[in-house]
Structures are given as structure tokens and as C-alpha cells.
Amino acid sequence: MAMAGIKTIIVLSFILAIGFLLVILSSALFNNFLTLLVVATYCIAPIPNWLCGKASNQDDFTDSGSGNSVVELGRFVTGFLVVMGVALPVVLAHCDLIRPEAMVMSIVGGLLIYGTIISFTMFFRQEEEF
Template sequence: MAGLKTIIVLSFILAIGFLLVILSSALFKNYLTLLVVATYVIAPIPNWICGKAQNQDDFMDSGTSSIVELGRFMTGFLVVMGVALPAVFAHCDLIRIEAMVMSIIGGLLIYGTIISFTMFFHEQEEF
């Protein structure tokens, strides 16, 4: 059972992740790394939309549907893009290597916090 301490720790790690992403742009006066924040906002949207579009029939459950798999694929693509975008910017000399490292570490902390939050606070369905 997850408690208040888990919420506090996860929110602290999430704040550190966002701080690293913001500092990666502010310290080096190049705000291209803030485009990564857009992927944090957009990434869960395909999963949410495709999950709502899935047929919710309790009697005829045939496993996963293709619309749910499409949503997971698009979410995975956006998550990988959030990590790879700073690397592409650094390769093209648009940002510095230090900004790339800070942005990638911050992004991984943010994604890890979101995954940990869903693992700790996932409610089990009882039949």
C-alpha cells in the first residue's frame, strides 16, 4: 500500500527532473531543450484517446485490440523522441553537450516517476 511518503518522494524526484530540464535551457541560454517538455505533455494523449476508443465489452474479451496497440506505439514513439531530441540537437551543434545530458537525465527522471506512480497507485480489479 502506497502512502504519503511515496507521494512525497515521487513528487521530489519529479521536481528534480523538471528542474534539470529547465536548467538545461536557462544555464546555456538556448531554449530548444524546452521542446522536450512538449513531448511530456503530448505522450500520454494517444494512450488515453485509444483507450477510450476501445470496445468495452465485458462478455467478449478477445485480448488487446489494434487501436490500443496503436496508442501504445504512438506513446512509445513520443517517449523515445523526448530522449532522442536533445541528442539530435547536440549532434547538430544547436545545444551544448552539457545541456543534452541535463535534459536527458531530467527526462528519464520524469518518465521514471510517472511509471513508478502508476505502479504504486494502480488499483487491482476484483471480480
């Protein structure tokens, strides 16, 4: 079991490095550093989901319906940030602030970064015991 955990960490770290490399190359090759905003967007995206999941405080003594709206708010804000991470390079390319090649590299790299962050949380989630 420990070997599978190490292999998972190595593979996910490699994918994360490729994502960062694509975003950094999209800004460095085309001499425009606006595409680095995608990294900030994708790194911030899981935070509202995590915070609202912790704030819902599901236990046996509270009504489960009241905490569900907080979780849904976190999912909405996270979804907004993920869509913004894809749409931002498209808008920048449409306004001719970045080149279309930089847009594609930035979107692919950003999706790799966000997918890796989500995969880390899914693979290494600790189940709560009573």
C-alpha cells in the first residue's frame, strides 16, 4: 500500500510539473506574462470548496438541510473560478493581448494543474472515524 502511495505522488507531481511548465512557457515564449494569471486562478479554485465543506459541520445534532446550502455555495464559487481559468486566456486572445498558441498552452497547463490538485485531494483524503 505504501508503494502505491509513493507512485501516485510521483505521477501526480510529474503531471503538476508539466502543467506549470506549459503555463510558464506560454508566458515566456511569447513575451507576455498575462497567462500567469491562470496559475493563480487554478490554485485558488479548490479553496472555496474546502472552506465551505468545513463550515457545513455535519453532525448528528444539526439539521443536514442547513449545511447543504453552504456546500453548494462553495461548489458554485469553485466552478466559477475553474470556468474563469479557461475563459480568461480565451478573452485575452480574443482581445489580441496574447497569441492563440499561448492561449492553448495556458488552458492545457491550467487544467493539468487543477486536475492534479483535485487528484491529490481525492487520493489522499482521510476518512473521519468516530
